[in-house]
Amino acid sequence: MTASRVFNFNPGPSALPLDVLKQTSVDVVNYQETGIGVAEMSHRSAEFTGIIQTAEALLRELLGIPKNYHVLFMQGGASSQFFMVPMNLLSPGQRAAYLNTGTWSKKAIKEANAFGEIDVPYSSEDQQFNRVPLHDEYAVSTDTRYLYFVSNNTIYGTQFGTMPDKGVTLVSDMSSDILSRPIDVSQFGIIFAGAQKNLGPAGVTVVIIRDDLLDKAPDTLPTMLRYKTHADKQSMFNTPPCLAIYMVGEVCKWLQKQGGVEKIEQVNRAKAASIYELIDEGEYYRGHAEPGSRSVMNIAFNLPSAELEARFIKEAAAQGLVGLKGHRSIGGCRASMYNAFPPEGADKLATFMREFRAAHKP
Ligand SMILES: *Cc1c(COP(=O)(O)O)cnc(C)c1O
Numbered sequence: 001m002t003a004s005r006v007f008n009f010n011p012g013p014s015a016l017p018l019d020v021l022k023q024t025s026v027d028v029v030n031y032q033e034t035g036i037g038v039a040e041m042s043h044r045s046a047e048f049t050g051i052i053q054t055a056e057a058l059l060r061e062l063l064g065i066p067k068n069y070h071v072l073f074m075q076g077g078a079s080s081q082f083f084m085v086p087m088n089l090l091s092p093g094q095r096a097a098y099l100n101t102g103t104w105s106k107k108a109i110k111e112a113n114a115f116g117e118i119d120v121p122y123s124s125e126d127q128q129f130n131r132v133p134l135h136d137e138y139a140v141s142t143d144t145r146y147l148y149f150v151s152n153n154t155i156y157g158t159q160f161g162t163m164p165d166k167g168v169t170l171v172s173d174m175s176s177d178i179l180s181r182p183i184d185v186s187q188f189g190i191i192f193a194g195a196q197k198n199l200g201p202a203g204v205t206v207v208i209i210r211d212d213l214l215d216k217a218p219d220t221l222p223t224m225l226r227y228k229t230h231a232d233k234q235s236m237f238n239t240p241p242c243l244a245i246y247m248v249g250e251v252c253k254w255l256q257k258q259g260g261v262e263k264i265e266q267v268n269r270a271k272a273a274s275i276y277e278l279i280d281e282g283e284y285y286r287g288h289a290e291p292g293s294r295s296v297m298n299i300a301f302n303l304p305s306a307e308l309e310a311r312f313i314k315e316a317a318a319q320g321l322v323g324l325k326g327h328r329s330i331g332g333c334r335a336s337m338y339n340a341f342p343p344e345g346a347d348k349l350a351t352f353m354r355e356f357r358a359a360h361k362p
Helices: 018-027 046-063 077-089 103-112 211-215 227-232 242-258 260-280 306-318 343-359
Strands: 069-074 095-100 117-123 144-150 170-173 188-194 205-210 298-302 333-336
Touching: 018 242, 046 069, 046 205, 046 242, 046 260, 069 211, 069 227, 077 103, 077 144, 077 170, 077 188, 077 205, 095 103, 103 117, 103 144, 103 170, 205 211, 205 227, 211 227, 242 260, 260 298, 260 343, 306 333, 306 343
Parallel strands: 095 117, 095 144, 144 170, 170 188
Antiparallel strands: 069 205, 188 205, 298 333
């Protein structure tokens, strides 16, 4: 079973812990001797109530989420948060600031423009989004309702090493690095993340929201698009994505066994370092991100030519290193190594990169 699995570098949906997949394969047929699988049971059952409460409790514990925050399990993907955030937090004429550090922030800015006055005090678009800003590179006006940023730019392989600190409420899209490192949740108004990178399968989006923000929405919002609807009903206003929530809980249990976020951060750093080391060795592998902005989760890089890149991706796949093609918007190669990606895979990629470099001169 294990032998036939490859090292999966896909950016999302991405590798899940094998133990979680195995447990799911049992529970999806017969959950804890109930005779019913986890995808078949009522979301109002005692069993599922236990599952969703466990998932929330573990997320709270792992991330240190304070009591005055709600944890919501929502649908519509991270992309629906691009409109839900401004829809719920802004009234016409109110301001918000967005840091434009990649495709995902750009999409969020486009949506936000429909709901308020959106400032973009920083953009790295003219440098192909190869960096995130330092603290003193931008200013935020004092009447800004929130400062929005993407903590890890999945496509470009950049990441905020430290969080922005401008004395305003932060809203962050952490889809591709939530639970990969410790964070201080109390700095944030909203943190959201599509599950399919670091939390579980696609189909559920986790939203962590400070209580006072639940009451900011205009009266005209449809019920399903208000955070308060979901907060008041513990994410059970309607049928939640039960199986995906169950798997998020299992991923959290797995992470706890690994020693939690402090521990996994060290593992993640070591995995990334073994590849950045090769990038730092010289001209052959060129990193997309500026060194100060490098992501620990996604490493985007180029080889000396597009032909070599195509060959690299093909030969890597033949050795069981799969999913290394860069995003269509920037091309090249990308190694995504989220929490569940095993360190042996990073070692194997580093070895392959050395061999490939030696074998294929530009
Ligand atoms: C993948 C990704 C998204 C999109 O998530 P969906 O769930 O497909 O909508 C948004 N933001 C970031 C940072 C991502 O990596």
